[in-house]
Amino acid sequence: MAEFDYDLFVIGAGSGGVRAARVSAAFGAKVAIAEEHKVGGTCVIRGCVPKKLLVYGAHFAEDLKDARKFGWKLDGKPDFDWATLRDNVLAEVDRINGAYTDTLENHDVEIFKERATIEGPNSVKLASGETRTAKHILVATGAWPHMPEFQGxxxxxxxxxxxxxxxxxxxxxxxxxxxxxxxxxxxxxxxxxxxxxxxxxxxxxxxxxxxxxxxxxxxxxxxxxxxxxxxxxxxxxxxxxxxxxxxxxxxxxxxxxxxxxxxGRRPKTEGLGLDAAGVALDDKGAIKVDEYSKTNVDSIYAVGDVTDRVQLTPVAIREGHAFAETVFNDNPSTVDYDCIPSAVFSHPPLAGVGMTEGEARNQLGSVKVYQSDFRAMKNVLAERNERALYKMITDADTDRIVGLHMIGPDAPEILQAAAVAVKAGLTKTDFDNVVALHPTMAEELVLLR
CATH class of the missing domain: 3.50.50.60 (FAD/NAD(P)-binding domain)
Structure with a gap:
C-alpha cells in the first residue's frame, strides 16, 4: 500500500494552484485539490476577469458618444442596464469556472469542493471531517481584501x-x-x-x-x-x-x-492550520518560501499571493508550473521576478515595465528620458482632449532601455509586446532602427525623441 493517499494535495484552486495540480498530474503524480468556493480563484471569480469585462462595458459610454463624430446616428440618450451587464459577466465567470474544473478532471485531479486545513506536515483535514495524507502539500489560497475597522x-x-x-x-x-x-x-x-x-x-x-x-x-x-x-x-x-x-x-x-x-489585499493564511505543521510566516502573515516555493517544512510548499512575492496572476501561474517541474519532473525551476510588466485598466489604461524614472536615477545615476505626449487620432476626430503619454527610460552609458511606461488607449496591449524588448535588454537604437507602423499609436515607441 502507498504511504500516502496522494503525491500532492493542493489547497486553493486559483490560477497558481490549478496550474500546479494540472502539470503535476501530467507528470504522473496522484493529485487532489480542495477549493471552498469556485475553481478559478480571485482572478477568474472576483478579480481581473470580471473586472475587465466591466471595464469593457464602461468604455461604451465614451464610444457611443464618440460614434456620432464618426457618422453614426444614435437617436436619444443610450440606455444602460446594470443588471444585464452584471448577469452576463457572472455567467461568463460560471463558464470559465466550468472550463477550469473540466481541465482538472481531464487530468484525473480529484476535486474536493470544500475547505481544507493543514493538520501536519503530510496531513490535510477537510471541512467534512475527513483526513487525507499527501507526500507534498501545496498552499495556494491567495490573498483577501484588507478591511479596516472603524465606526460603521x-x-x-x-x-x-x-x-x-x-x-x-x-x-x-x-x-x-x-x-x-x-x-x-x-x-x-x-x-x-x-x-x-x-x-x-x-x-x-x-x-x-x-x-x-x-x-x-x-x-x-x-x-x-x-x-x-x-x-x-x-x-x-x-x-x-x-x-x-x-x-x-x-x-x-x-x-x-x-x-x-x-x-490592498493580504495573504489568506488565517485559520489554515499552518502552525500545526510549523510553517513560518512573515510579519504580514505571508508564507515564507525559498526560491523553489518551499517553506521551512520540507513537505509543504506555497505559491501565488499567499506568499506575497508579486501579487499578479501570471506570476502565480509561473510559480505553480515551476513547482511542478521541480518536485515532479526532476527539473529544478525558479521564477525570474525581474522586469515584470503590469497594467491598470483605468480610463484610460496605463501600463509599465522595468524601472520608473525615479528608480533609474537612484540606481543608475545617469539616464536619458524620451517622451511622446500626443492625442490619439480617434480622440482628435471625436474632439476629445484626452492625451496619451509614452515614456522611455534608458541607461545613458549603454543606451539600454531600462523602463517603458505609457498611458492611453490600449496601452496594456501595446506594452505586452514592447516588454519583450525591454526584458531582452534592447537599446533605444534598436527601437529607432524599426520602421514605424503608420498610422498607429504604437508607432510612437519607435519615434521617441
Missing part, C-alpha cells in the same frame, strides 16, 4: 462583493489608491455614478512612474472623479433611506449610496 465599517463592501450589486449606485465612495480603487473609480464614473476616491496619502498608484500616474489623476479629475487626499475614515452611518453618511478627516460629511474599500 460594517456598512462598506470589498471588491469581492462589488460584482453582485443589485443596482448601480448613484454615488460611490472608494477608499484606496491602488489599481483596484482606480479601476473601479473609472468603471463607476463611466457608468454614470458620482465617484469620490479617498486616500490616506496624496499619491495614487505609488509603484508606477510619476509622470504616468499624474496624467491619470489629471484625466480622472477632468472626467469628474473627486479625490480626497490625506484623509481617513472617521465614521459611516446608515440612513433611513438606505444611503450612508460618511465622514473622513478634513472633509464635510458626504452622502453616498455605496462605500467600496480597496486598500
Amino acid at each position: 465599517s460594517e456598512h462598506a463592501i470589498s471588491s469581492n462583493e462589488v460584482f453582485h450589486l443589485e443596482k448601480l449606485p448613484g454615488r460611490v465612495l472608494i477608499a484606496g489608491a491602488g489599481y483596484i480603487a482606480n479601476e473601479f473609480a473609472g468603471i463607476f464614473n463611466k457608468l454614470g455614478s458620482k465617484v469620490t476616491l479617498v486616500n490616506r496619502s496624496d499619491v495614487i498608484l505609488r509603484q508606477y512612474d510619476q509622470s504616468i500616474r499624474d496624467r491619470l489623476l489629471q484625466i480622472s479629475m477632468t472626467k469628474g472623479i473627486d479625490f480626497c487626499f490625506n484623509a481617513e475614515f472617521e465614521y459611516i452611518e446608515k440612513q433611513e433611506d438606505g444611503s450612508f453618511l460618511v465622514k473622513v478627516t478634513g472633509e464635510e460629511e458626504k452622502e453616498v449610496d455605496l462605500i467600496l474599500i480597496a486598500t
Whole structure:
C-alpha cells in the first residue's frame, strides 16, 4: 500500500494552484485539490476577469458618444442596464469556472469542493471531517481584501462583493489608491455614478512612474472623479433611506449610496492550520518560501499571493508550473521576478515595465528620458482632449532601455509586446532602427525623441 493517499494535495484552486495540480498530474503524480468556493480563484471569480469585462462595458459610454463624430446616428440618450451587464459577466465567470474544473478532471485531479486545513506536515483535514495524507502539500489560497475597522465599517463592501450589486449606485465612495480603487473609480464614473476616491496619502498608484500616474489623476479629475487626499475614515452611518453618511478627516460629511474599500489585499493564511505543521510566516502573515516555493517544512510548499512575492496572476501561474517541474519532473525551476510588466485598466489604461524614472536615477545615476505626449487620432476626430503619454527610460552609458511606461488607449496591449524588448535588454537604437507602423499609436515607441 502507498504511504500516502496522494503525491500532492493542493489547497486553493486559483490560477497558481490549478496550474500546479494540472502539470503535476501530467507528470504522473496522484493529485487532489480542495477549493471552498469556485475553481478559478480571485482572478477568474472576483478579480481581473470580471473586472475587465466591466471595464469593457464602461468604455461604451465614451464610444457611443464618440460614434456620432464618426457618422453614426444614435437617436436619444443610450440606455444602460446594470443588471444585464452584471448577469452576463457572472455567467461568463460560471463558464470559465466550468472550463477550469473540466481541465482538472481531464487530468484525473480529484476535486474536493470544500475547505481544507493543514493538520501536519503530510496531513490535510477537510471541512467534512475527513483526513487525507499527501507526500507534498501545496498552499495556494491567495490573498483577501484588507478591511479596516472603524465606526460603521460594517456598512462598506470589498471588491469581492462589488460584482453582485443589485443596482448601480448613484454615488460611490472608494477608499484606496491602488489599481483596484482606480479601476473601479473609472468603471463607476463611466457608468454614470458620482465617484469620490479617498486616500490616506496624496499619491495614487505609488509603484508606477510619476509622470504616468499624474496624467491619470489629471484625466480622472477632468472626467469628474473627486479625490480626497490625506484623509481617513472617521465614521459611516446608515440612513433611513438606505444611503450612508460618511465622514473622513478634513472633509464635510458626504452622502453616498455605496462605500467600496480597496486598500490592498493580504495573504489568506488565517485559520489554515499552518502552525500545526510549523510553517513560518512573515510579519504580514505571508508564507515564507525559498526560491523553489518551499517553506521551512520540507513537505509543504506555497505559491501565488499567499506568499506575497508579486501579487499578479501570471506570476502565480509561473510559480505553480515551476513547482511542478521541480518536485515532479526532476527539473529544478525558479521564477525570474525581474522586469515584470503590469497594467491598470483605468480610463484610460496605463501600463509599465522595468524601472520608473525615479528608480533609474537612484540606481543608475545617469539616464536619458524620451517622451511622446500626443492625442490619439480617434480622440482628435471625436474632439476629445484626452492625451496619451509614452515614456522611455534608458541607461545613458549603454543606451539600454531600462523602463517603458505609457498611458492611453490600449496601452496594456501595446506594452505586452514592447516588454519583450525591454526584458531582452534592447537599446533605444534598436527601437529607432524599426520602421514605424503608420498610422498607429504604437508607432510612437519607435519615434521617441
